[in-house]
Amino acid sequence: MFRPRPIVEPNASMQALNWSPASWRAYPASQQPAYPEPAQLDRVLRTIASLPPLVTSWEIESLKAQIAEAAEGRRFLLQGGDCAERFDECTPGAITSRLKILLQMSLVLVHGAKKRVIRVGRFAGQYAKPRSEDTETRHGVTLPAYRGDNVNRIGFTAEERRPDPELLLRGYERAALSLNFIRSLIDGGFADLHHPEYWDLDFVEHSPYAAEFRRIVESIGEAVRFMETISGAPIGHAARVDFFTSHEALHLSFEEAVTRQVPRREGWYNLSTHMPWVGLRTARPDDAHIEYLRGLRNPIGIKIGPGMTPAALLRILDILDPDREPGRLTLIHRFGAHGIAEGLPPILRAVQAEGRTPLWCCDPMHGNTEKTADGLKTRKFEHILAELEQAFEIHRAQGTIQGGVHFELTGDNVTECTGGARGLSDADLNRSYRSQVDPRLNYEQALEMAMRIARRIG
Numbered sequence: 001m002f003r004p005r006p007i008v009e010p011n012a013s014m015q016a017l018n019w020s021p022a023s024w025r026a027y028p029a030s031q032q033p034a035y036p037e038p039a040q041l042d043r044v045l046r047t048i049a050s051l052p053p054l055v056t057s058w059e060i061e062s063l064k065a066q067i068a069e070a071a072e073g074r075r076f077l078l079q080g081g082d083c084a085e086r087f088d089e090c091t092p093g094a095i096t097s098r099l100k101i102l103l104q105m106s107l108v109l110v111h112g113a114k115k116r117v118i119r120v121g122r123f124a125g126q127y128a129k130p131r132s133e134d135t136e137t138r139h140g141v142t143l144p145a146y147r148g149d150n151v152n153r154i155g156f157t158a159e160e161r162r163p164d165p166e167l168l169l170r171g172y173e174r175a176a177l178s179l180n181f182i183r184s185l186i187d188g189g190f191a192d193l194h195h196p197e198y199w200d201l202d203f204v205e206h207s208p209y210a211a212e213f214r215r216i217v218e219s220i221g222e223a224v225r226f227m228e229t230i231s232g233a234p235i236g237h238a239a240r241v242d243f244f245t246s247h248e249a250l251h252l253s254f255e256e257a258v259t260r261q262v263p264r265r266e267g268w269y270n271l272s273t274h275m276p277w278v279g280l281r282t283a284r285p286d287d288a289h290i291e292y293l294r295g296l297r298n299p300i301g302i303k304i305g306p307g308m309t310p311a312a313l314l315r316i317l318d319i320l321d322p323d324r325e326p327g328r329l330t331l332i333h334r335f336g337a338h339g340i341a342e343g344l345p346p347i348l349r350a351v352q353a354e355g356r357t358p359l360w361c362c363d364p365m366h367g368n369t370e371k372t373a374d375g376l377k378t379r380k381f382e383h384i385l386a387e388l389e390q391a392f393e394i395h396r397a398q399g400t401i402q403g404g405v406h407f408e409l410t411g412d413n414v415t416e417c418t419g420g421a422r423g424l425s426d427a428d429l430n431r432s433y434r435s436q437v438d439p440r441l442n443y444e445q446a447l448e449m450a451m452r453i454a455r456r457i458g
């Protein structure tokens with residue numbers, strides 16, 4: 001694996017911590033692409049390092065404060081989006097429908113939980129994927145695995161699978177375009193609670209849950225009008241909602257290039273996203289990913305699942321959050337419907353015994369992936385729901401708070417997961433299966449999931 005020169009030279013305060021944006025380079029880094037032309041990678045990274053950031057430290061600190069409240073049960077985190085964003089889906093339609101479904105789900109949750117919801121998208125930078133195999137073999141031909149649009153191309157030719165550093169720049173630009181559009185939509189009133197008509201997806205009327213959703217929206221609209229009547233003034237800003245971004249901090253030389261200091265604040269921020277997370281495959285105490293994340297001021301997500309021992313997790317927590325800063329850590333567990341009853345309680349007990357109070361979040365997607373007879377990756381709605389329901393119960397029994405959920409979903413009408421109110425079967429999957437990586441809940445399944453959770457936490 002190639003390691004270019006550090007983008008930032010270490011200074012005195014970093015040496016005190018013995019950390020710099022490049023200090024991960026002294027640790028084993030799994031899941032990094034092997035670039036054939038290191039000098040070209042170096043050039044691209046320097047260009048990215050010189051470009052404006054995508055997010056600000058104020059937004060990051062605001063998210064951290066909100067996560068701290070969610071850890072205490074005063075807010076609820078909704079994190080969701082594609083498994084992997086695709087460059088060719090950086091389109092106005094795809095961005096608005098993604099925003100709409102997250103907004104709709106969050107309203108359902110606000111209504112059910114009577115709590116404010118933090119919306120965090122898996123978007124505007126979710127372009128690099130960990131893979132279980134470095135290579136893929138088809139009909140006797142072996143090529144590098146597809147690692148996300150930031151790294152290589154999906155076509156099965158040697159040319160397309162060659163890691164291309166230019167893609168990092170293309171990805172950074174697309175993340176900026178996506179975020180620019182999201183911010184404009186929100187500033188322009190797209191997410192204004194006075195105008196729920198903007199959020200209807202075309203097919204909301206066909207959903208078996210349409211009527212229930214409309215009732216929820218109407219009652220939120222009434223609440224807004226009621227508040228305005230008694231306060232005698234428009235509630236303005238309070239009637240708007242915001243969105244934060246997140247992606248897996250996987251590609252470390254890219255993440256290093258977007259790690260910056262800002263005036264009048266201590267420390268370093270990853271300014272390409274509000275909330276980077278470390279995936280299950282790279283969440284190991286001695287891995288370079290943990291070293292990299294240690295020095296950031298951002299709130300960090302950690303995926304937890306089968307194979308991670310309580311002892312390893314406690315070490316990671318000590319490395320990433322020695323000061324026990326409120327809002328710093330979100331622990332995202334993903335054991336699967338059949339593994340959570342055994343896997344989660346020892347983790348909760350170990351963290352609780354340390355007196356730590358991270359935000360606990362359930363990802364009911366990644367432990368429930370299976371293959372159909374035709375070899376398609378899918379997930380069953382009932383398994384996803386079953387894991388979530390068990391998670392709420394296990395946390396309640398343990399005295400911890402499940403303050404969030406993490407989904408792979410899309411606002412489109414794909415057929416990738418089976419089940420849900422319409423009872424999609426394996427045979428339906430071929431109709432509109434678009435994911436190149438993990439299967440996502442479609443629009444109706446996602447809305448239904450939100451309704452089921454809202455009843456649970458209400």
Ligand code: PEP
Nearest residue numbers: 083279280281303334366
């Ligand atoms: C993901 O979130 O897409 C992912 C790869 O998850 P995990 O690290 O939990 O397997």
Ligand code: CO
Nearest residue numbers: 083408437438
């Ligand atoms: Co995934």
